[in-house]
Every structure is written in C-alpha cells, then in structure tokens.
Amino acid sequence: MGIPHFLAIPFLSTSHINPLIQFSNILAKHGCKVTFLNTEFNHKRAKNAAASQADNIDDHESSKMIRFVTLPDGLDPEDDRSDNLRVLRSVKKTMPSLLAKLIEDVNALDFENRISCILATFNMSWILEVGHKLGIKCAALFPFSAAGFISVQFIPKLIQDGIIDSDGNPTKSQEIQIAPNMPMMNPKHFLWCNFGKDFFNYIVQEMKTMELLAEWWLCNSTYDLEPGALSVSPRFLPIGPLMETDNNNNNKSSSFWKEDTTCLEWLDQQQPQSVVYVSFGSLAVMESNQFKELALALDLIDKPFLWVVRPGNNDDKNNVFPNEFHGNKGKTVSWVSQKKILNHPSISCFISHCGWNSIIEGVCGGVPFLCWPFSIDQFLDKTYICDVWKVGMELDRDQNGFISKEEIRMKVEQLLGDEGIRERSSKLKEATRKNVGEGGQSSKNIEKFVNWAK
Structure with missing residues (x-):
C-alpha cells in the first residue's frame, strides 16, 4: 500500500491559502504526499511576488512531497476577483470537469501513491462532491474559528428560533449564545451578514455538503482557545496553531x-x-x-x-x-x-x-x-x-x-x-503553543488524521 496522498484545494483568498499550505507542509513532514491546487491567476500572482524577491517559486515546488498544480478559475485576467460570489460561481462552473481529469492525470503519474484524500477549505465543498463520485475520502479545513463554523452549522436552528429570517437577516438586536461555553454573539455580526441573500443561500448549501461528505472538520484552533465550540461536534479536529515558519520555502508560494x-x-x-x-x-x-x-x-x-x-x-x-x-x-x-x-x-x-x-x-x-x-x-x-x-x-x-x-x-x-x-x-x-509540541493535543490529532488517511 502507498503513502497517503492529499489533494489540497483552498478557496482563492490568502486567508484560506496560507493555513492550507502550512498544513500541507506538516503533512509532508509526516511522510504524506500533497498535490496543492491553485488557480492559474493566483499561481501567477504568487510567482511574480516571489520573483520580485529574487526568489524562484519553481525551486520551492521541487519539494519531493508537495507538488503544485493549477486550473483556470473561469474568469478573464482583468475581471474583479474581489466579488466573492462571482468568483465562487465561476469556479464551481469551470473546475469540476477539469478537476476529475487532473486527478486522473496525477494518479497516472504515480499509480502506487494515488490521491487518497481530498482536503478542501470552506466555500469549495463542490470539490468534495467530485471526490465522493470518484470514491476518494474527503475532509474540510475551516480557516475561521470553530465558533464561526458552528454559527453556519446552526443556521436552521437560528431560523427556527426566530433569531434570523430565512434570508439570514437578524430579526432583532440581541446577543445570543449558540451553545454552552461559547462566546456571546451578536446576530448582526454573523459571517454571512452584509453579503446578501445569494451568498447566504450559497453557504447554507455549502454547510449541507460539508455535513454530508467531509468526515473531518479541521480547524486552526485548540481546545485551550475554544473549548465550548470544539465540543459541539465529534467531527471537529483542532490542529492549531498552524505556525510553520517562513523558513520553510513552500510557504513563499502563498504570498x-x-x-x-x-x-x-x-x-x-x-x-x-x-x-x-x-x-x-x-x-x-x-x-x-x-x-x-x-x-x-x-x-x-x-x-x-x-x-x-x-x-x-x-x-x-x-x-x-x-x-x-x-x-x-x-x-x-x-x-x-x-x-x-x-x-x-x-x-x-x-x-x-x-x-x-x-x-x-x-x-x-x-x-x-x-x-x-x-x-x-x-x-x-x-x-x-x-x-x-x-x-x-x-x-x-x-x-x-x-x-x-x-x-x-x-x-x-x-x-x-x-x-x-x-x-x-x-x-x-x-x-x-504546547498543543503542537511533542505529546500536545494538536500533534496527536494530526497523527490521528494521517492514520485515518492511511
């Protein structure tokens, strides 16, 4: 049997790319292979930033355990990529058929170590659907706090309790506690607020797919930081703090x-x-x-x-x-x-x-x-x-x-x-920091995750 081979795919912003690259470096240190998928547009931006620092990103990508690949995002070079919903829709329309072909090509290059797990960040759950159809295990990395994730998971209950309406808008001014030992939240500050009904509907569907297909919900957090939120679901696996130093060359590709x-x-x-x-x-x-x-x-x-x-x-x-x-x-x-x-x-x-x-x-x-x-x-x-x-x-x-x-x-x-x-x-x-030391809880969780992937 080959070693675990992860296909890591982030949403297009640096707040998603950075933690996933850091976690990919950790997986590589554990002897796993990682194929990291970026969009052509973002890959070019990162390459230009690295080149301007007299640094060649392609040298970094020669790492034996991490390989970088690209696919188009479906937008033109001059298009505004700050419109998240437009980017999400374009990616979801363009990438699925190309992704299946890419997985086939990657597996053909290394038949012994075929892709065994897809690891996607929030907003990219359609990737889990592609993986599920191909019989590949799936996990999700959430780049926000566990409490932020829980607020999305609890949307049906928030609507049922009259905290928000069916479009995600707060119904009154109040502070609520979603679950025991979680921080108080103001509904007007939920992470979907001010982004419109279409975005709200998108993340509701996103959460349904995550619950259905992602066996683990990884987060850059620890039990010390969020004991209440992390106890809500047994699928939560805190692996933080992700503090790979910038001395690790692979990190340069995220800037x-x-x-x-x-x-x-x-x-x-x-x-x-x-x-x-x-x-x-x-x-x-x-x-x-x-x-x-x-x-x-x-x-x-x-x-x-x-x-x-x-x-x-x-x-x-x-x-x-x-x-x-x-x-x-x-x-x-x-x-x-x-x-x-x-x-x-x-x-x-x-x-x-x-x-x-x-x-x-x-x-x-x-x-x-x-x-x-x-x-x-x-x-x-x-x-x-x-x-x-x-x-x-x-x-x-x-x-x-x-x-x-x-x-x-x-x-x-x-x-x-x-x-x-x-x-x-x-x-x-x-x-x-103790969590990522020898015998720390996050270190144990990472071992657990790697063993699951095997």
Missing part, C-alpha cells in the same frame, strides 16, 4: 505581495516591547478619512510604529497620507512576514482587523491586541480577545462609526499600561 525584509533590521534597533504593529490583513479596505485619522494617531502616540499599508486591491485611492503626517517615529511598509514580526521582542501590541489567521499568529507571539474589526468573523474574534481570553481591548467608534485619533492614542496607552493583559497574553501563548 501575493513582495515582503519587506528591511523592517526586521529596523525592529532589531528598537527597544524591547516598544513598537506598535498595525496591519489589517489581505482584504480589509479602510475609508480614506479613517486612513488619514489613523496616520495622525500614529504621530500622536509617543511610540515607534510599524504600519503595513497593503498595495493594490483597488484601495490605493484610499491610502493617501495626510499632509500633516510626519511618520518619523515609525516605518511604513507594503507587506511583511507577519509571523516573524509578531515574534520579534520589540513588538508591544498589535492593532488588528481580527482576522483568524492574524489572531492565531498574535496569540502565538504573546502580543496584546487592539481590536479594529471590519466584517465577517472579525467581530466574533474580537469577542474572544476582549471578553473571553482578555488579551486585548476594542477601539470604540463614535456615533458615525468613526474611530478618532484621540481614541486610538488613549487605547494604546491603556493597553500598554495594563500588566494583567500582558501577563494573560504570555500565558495564552504558552498554553496554545
């Missing part, structure tokens, strides 16, 4: 932008726990007046700062620095290796959009958070940080939804002066 490495040298010159790190991930777009207010706030704060201002994504017109902005206490960069930054001893706190991957990286760096959620699961993640783990604070908006420079300055000072938060951050870091 769509050139990483600034000079900021690490700059951080080396700063005092311990002195630098305010600011980053809002790969998707969040800040309105231009709010961007200018943040810039002025960083001037006000009597601390050095490292601010990631992401290129592209049609938001360049919003990222206009005000004339009054000096920025002489800090450094502004376009993209970084965030894990390296958050583990640097100079970092004092993390002003974050609260995306789950960023949360895990911040927790593993032992860094206190200042929460600035934008959409989807980020409000729930903020609840974990501020109310459950108590390792951060939230930035308060005024009646117009605006966060003032005075509010930012005041909260940074409060956060950095709170020894209790820093102490809890340090303890949470140790507890979370």
Whole structure:
C-alpha cells in the first residue's frame, strides 16, 4: 500500500491559502504526499511576488512531497476577483470537469501513491462532491474559528428560533449564545451578514455538503482557545496553531505581495516591547478619512510604529497620507512576514482587523491586541480577545462609526499600561503553543488524521 496522498484545494483568498499550505507542509513532514491546487491567476500572482524577491517559486515546488498544480478559475485576467460570489460561481462552473481529469492525470503519474484524500477549505465543498463520485475520502479545513463554523452549522436552528429570517437577516438586536461555553454573539455580526441573500443561500448549501461528505472538520484552533465550540461536534479536529515558519520555502508560494525584509533590521534597533504593529490583513479596505485619522494617531502616540499599508486591491485611492503626517517615529511598509514580526521582542501590541489567521499568529507571539474589526468573523474574534481570553481591548467608534485619533492614542496607552493583559497574553501563548509540541493535543490529532488517511 502507498503513502497517503492529499489533494489540497483552498478557496482563492490568502486567508484560506496560507493555513492550507502550512498544513500541507506538516503533512509532508509526516511522510504524506500533497498535490496543492491553485488557480492559474493566483499561481501567477504568487510567482511574480516571489520573483520580485529574487526568489524562484519553481525551486520551492521541487519539494519531493508537495507538488503544485493549477486550473483556470473561469474568469478573464482583468475581471474583479474581489466579488466573492462571482468568483465562487465561476469556479464551481469551470473546475469540476477539469478537476476529475487532473486527478486522473496525477494518479497516472504515480499509480502506487494515488490521491487518497481530498482536503478542501470552506466555500469549495463542490470539490468534495467530485471526490465522493470518484470514491476518494474527503475532509474540510475551516480557516475561521470553530465558533464561526458552528454559527453556519446552526443556521436552521437560528431560523427556527426566530433569531434570523430565512434570508439570514437578524430579526432583532440581541446577543445570543449558540451553545454552552461559547462566546456571546451578536446576530448582526454573523459571517454571512452584509453579503446578501445569494451568498447566504450559497453557504447554507455549502454547510449541507460539508455535513454530508467531509468526515473531518479541521480547524486552526485548540481546545485551550475554544473549548465550548470544539465540543459541539465529534467531527471537529483542532490542529492549531498552524505556525510553520517562513523558513520553510513552500510557504513563499502563498504570498501575493513582495515582503519587506528591511523592517526586521529596523525592529532589531528598537527597544524591547516598544513598537506598535498595525496591519489589517489581505482584504480589509479602510475609508480614506479613517486612513488619514489613523496616520495622525500614529504621530500622536509617543511610540515607534510599524504600519503595513497593503498595495493594490483597488484601495490605493484610499491610502493617501495626510499632509500633516510626519511618520518619523515609525516605518511604513507594503507587506511583511507577519509571523516573524509578531515574534520579534520589540513588538508591544498589535492593532488588528481580527482576522483568524492574524489572531492565531498574535496569540502565538504573546502580543496584546487592539481590536479594529471590519466584517465577517472579525467581530466574533474580537469577542474572544476582549471578553473571553482578555488579551486585548476594542477601539470604540463614535456615533458615525468613526474611530478618532484621540481614541486610538488613549487605547494604546491603556493597553500598554495594563500588566494583567500582558501577563494573560504570555500565558495564552504558552498554553496554545504546547498543543503542537511533542505529546500536545494538536500533534496527536494530526497523527490521528494521517492514520485515518492511511
């Protein structure tokens, strides 16, 4: 019998690609083969980013255990890929027949080690249907919190209990607890809200397929972080924190932008726990007046700062620095290796959009958070940080939804002066990291998953 061979297929955003590549690296270390499928468009973006860093992605892909392959997403090169529903529909229309042929071709190249398991991220459950028809085992990786996943699973009950209507809209303003020991949730912040009825219907169907065909629900989490949510279903298998370092070359293929490495040298010159790190991930777009207010706030704060201002994504017109902005206490960069930054001893706190991957990286760096959620699961993640783990604070908006420079300055000072938060951050870091050490729960779960695949 051959070794386990996984076909790993993420949704098209970096928040899905990164954790799946990190998990693929772990599977490779366990002696498994991985064929990692990216779209042609995303593969080209990653290649260009790697080339601009004098790095050749094809060299990385020569790894004996991980092979990268591509398929078209069905869109034209100039099409707007920020419209998630359009991308999802195009991929679902274009890829299934091509995927079956690709699996056939991959198996023909290595008959002894044919694809034995399909591993897809949420939003790509049609892939599980292809695998099921071909008699291949299926599992799903959910790149959000387990609690976020549970909220989707409980949609029928939420409708039945009158919490949301049949289009996914909240029926009244209230906080609810979906299951015992889970954080309180505001229905207006469920991850499908503000994306319309069509998207809501899409994820309802997505969940039905996941429940029917995915034997395991893997998540980048731990029992220490989410004991209540992870106890809801025996199919949950926490495998986090996924903290493969960027020294592993395969990770380079997940970055769509050139990483600034000079900021690490700059951080080396700063005092311990002195630098305010600011980053809002790969998707969040800040309105231009709010961007200018943040810039002025960083001037006000009597601390050095490292601010990631992401290129592209049609938001360049919003990222206009005000004339009054000096920025002489800090450094502004376009993209970084965030894990390296958050583990640097100079970092004092993390002003974050609260995306789950960023949360895990911040927790593993032992860094206190200042929460600035934008959409989807980020409000729930903020609840974990501020109310459950108590390792951060939230930035308060005024009646117009605006966060003032005075509010930012005041909260940074409060956060950095709170020894209790820093102490809890340090303890949470140790507890979370233990899971992937020898004998840790996530390490055991990964062994269990690999044995199942065999």
